[in-house]
Amino acid sequence: MSLSPPDLKLHNLYSERDERVLFAGLSLSVSAGDVVQLAGPNGSGKTTLLKILAGLSSRYEGDIYWRGENLITRREDFRQHSLYLGHGSGIKAQLTALENLRWSCAVRGQQVADADLHRALTKVGLGEFIQQPCYSLSAGQQRRVNLARLFCCPAQLWLLDEPFTAIDQRGVAEIEQWICDFADNGGMVLLTTHHPLSLPRPLRRIELGGGS
Amino acid sequence: MSLSPPDLKLHNLYSERDERVLFAGLSLSVSAGDVVQLAGPNGSGKTTLLKILAGLSSRYEGDIYWRGENLITRREDFRQHSLYLGHGSGIKAQLTALENLRWSCAVRGQQVADADLHRALTKVGLGEFIQQPCYSLSAGQQRRVNLARLFCCPAQLWLLDEPFTAIDQRGVAEIEQWICDFADNGGMVLLTTHHPLSLPRPLRRIELGGGS
Amino acid sequence: MANWQWFHKWGSPRWFYQFSGRLLPWLAIPALLLLVGGCVWGLAFVPADFKQGNSFRIIYIHVPAAAVAMGGYMLMATAAAVHLIWRMKLAAIVMKSAAPIGAALTFLALLTGAVWGKPTWGTWWVWDARITSVLILFFLYLGLIALHQAFENRDAAARACAVLAIVGAVNIPIIYWSVEWWYSLHQPASIKFVGESTIHPTMLRPLMATLSGMYLFFGWVLLLFVRAEIIEREKNTRWVQALVSDK
Amino acid sequence: MGTGAVMFAVLRRDLQAALRRGSEWSNPLLFFLMVCSLFPLGIGPERQQLAVLAPGIIWVVALLASMMATDGLFRGDYDDATLEQLLLSPLPLYPLVLAKTFGHWLVSGLPLSLLSPLLATILQLPSEGLAVLMVSLLLGTAVLSFIGAIGAALTVGLRKGGLLLSLIVLPLYIPVLIFGSAAVKSAIDGMAYLPPLAVLAALLMAALALAPLAIGGALRISVDQ
């Protein structure tokens, strides 16, 4: 698999904010099975880069290729196969975990059976809290509802912005395991985190400089 | 100093949410120089406990004593000597870091010279960003503005809810250092975090059970 | 590709700055000549109106201001479309700069109209169809300016305002038509604009002068605003710093 | 999952969320009711006078109520970042936005229109106008929802939505107000009320076709700041 051309390729990416260069000449290839950690101090542009890749931001110069073609022309295919988990909570507080997850799948055009949603929520440790409205969940539990999307929305590329925020230690280990399993099955992961990762597989670190 | 009676004492504290018991029979004494980590899985009630102590929540049973007297009768004195840093950002996005910090001191009734504010902000690594409106700071930088309050608002008790959120690795080490220094000088710290702490001094961990 | 050269050139703020510098006097001098000349002509040499006396002379400011305010919106909407479609930065600058000028001219039209209304109709304000339309145009301008101000980020502001300007431009005909209809539905007997055709040629010629003067004036002020904005945005580039250090 | 099913899922979640807090659909209604009843207090209770003013007042207040409700249309989704999920959907944005806006009308414009005869009676509107008032509001509030959604999408990334939204949106609302209140007045005066209603219907068609495009574009801009 590693001989095939990279699925995602950044070429000479440049981005600035308020005249401060965040990154310049950034090139990166991601193929099936790769796990890439975006590292760097606060304010170095990790979130910015993930948003650019996800297609939420267009404040960049340079080229991004998805499966050999320019991302701009293949946005739809890219959206189909990528899954972005951002900083935000990503859930509606007055709905239950189940309803939230069902909606998240629906807007991706996926109809998922309730049993599968259940399984995903149980997997992230919310088995007992499925019918509880999300506003009554703690910070970490809300985060877990969002993480459950990883198991309902099939994708080939995960873009995770600080997935470990507010997650307890056992949870962190679990998520690391999920990432490994996903990569083992040919998935690609780009994630930002300040946690020192301990994955049982090679991990690429991209250091973004600058920052405060 | 360790022979003096504890400054903060919780006796048989009980709290529940939606009929789920978060903690019961919780007793704890905190004296000068103590660093206490509230640990526990997501949803175990760490934030709830900190808010109760800070005086933002009254959903508990049991007694809390501050310097030997019931906290309820000594609220004002307690507020004077405690400093709470919560989950939230704690800063106004359209103001600069400096203005935010100045206001934070003012509502505590403290008039701090600009030079001191400058020093505090430089200490948290925002030296260059002092005059920038806070909305243009990254997640970690905003968090640092809030942390700068630790150096402007003299207090004897710090209540810190996940102070390391969004902070990079060097930053985490720095904050740990500040906590140590503060405790060395007779301060008390109660903090929640999922990070494994590495402090060069004895640390008490209170495990809150339950949770997901 | 070759015939797109001019487009990219126009899109370059630096080139535009230099080019517009040469253009400025050619706008400023005729604009001021026509405006001042037309006004003097209109105030001093045109005979008084037999019905309105001297108060009609305010027409030499009122009508040009109203007309150019309308034209300004259309220019702004065009710039907005150019910005959205081709991502041309200069178009965003033109759009942003045109808004306050257009709003000011609209306000001038309202003000002069009100001042004129007092002697003519005995009241500062009536809910006439055309007046109402101008008032709404004023609101459209203000909304645009407020939206631009509310954004903290320049690029997002420009694109959001561009969407709004285009939505507004689509709506302007509808608004005019509906207000016209509303007014004719109510038909208040007392007050009406005098028919436009009755205006005497001796009054018309100075009006034409101030009208064209006002268009040129708009162009001139717009260029000044655009140039200031370019300098502000490019203040960290080498060519601007060279420009500043030259002076 | 077909486009229809996705639209239904979007609609369903919004309705669920709205009904669960109740305030979402009841608040515009109560606002409508209260402000309408403020007018007799401010103006004076003379019957003749009120009857003449009633169509105008009801329409202006309905417009304000609809506008205030619109402010929250995308704000909640923006704050909890579910809007990002919507924008990253592999499906075209048009049907998603259409479903959201329609759902919003269902919980704001529709109940308001259905309640309007009650208010009309309070404000002494002659009974000939009741049916036309309701129809004009049904059509008109739908147009208002679409126009309002453009404004809401443009301002959703900004901290202070409420009043800014009104500045942007009110001038665009004016044709709807004019034709809506004109239809009611014509009906009371025994004149032809179909032409203004037809214009409202035409405006609705135009809004259906064009507004979702503007809304989608505006949302993408608002998220990318």
Next chain:
Amino acid sequence: MGTGAVMFAVLRRDLQAALRRGSEWSNPLLFFLMVCSLFPLGIGPERQQLAVLAPGIIWVVALLASMMATDGLFRGDYDDATLEQLLLSPLPLYPLVLAKTFGHWLVSGLPLSLLSPLLATILQLPSEGLAVLMVSLLLGTAVLSFIGAIGAALTVGLRKGGLLLSLIVLPLYIPVLIFGSAAVKSAIDGMAYLPPLAVLAALLMAALALAPLAIGGALRISVDQ
């Protein structure tokens, strides 16, 4: 740091934040202007009719504008958790809340009152009423700010503030509306306008003394959820 200095610091930050975005003080104004001009479009352009309605319309709309501005009074502070800091201050809450509310009036009620003569002219209000209109609005909007702040404090913990606030607050606004518009009408009709103005002043005194207590209590409840 004395209480005065602290109040000044609170006031200063709020004004700074408001002026920095500009929209905070200009938007209520523009809203006032626009909605007032909606009425002729809904009702019709007849001068005589408008003149009769003008005091009522201006007062109702001023009330709405003030109410809509009030919605943001504590919401921003709640969202960014600076409200927690305010509540944890070792100082008494009364002066802090007073400063915040006063600052809010400075950027909402005050400019609105100053602009009112212009609107009055547009709405054909006879010129005898202008001065009284302005004074009544100056007093009245201050009372409205205090009452509104209570509502804002009660609803700040809830997601959908805007409309809920209006429901809580509108009934309390009604006395202000009645005396305010009565003062203007009396002035136009050449009757004694001082009594209703005196009532407004008395309401203001009562609000100054009592409202901050209610606001402080409501804030503590809202944060503890």
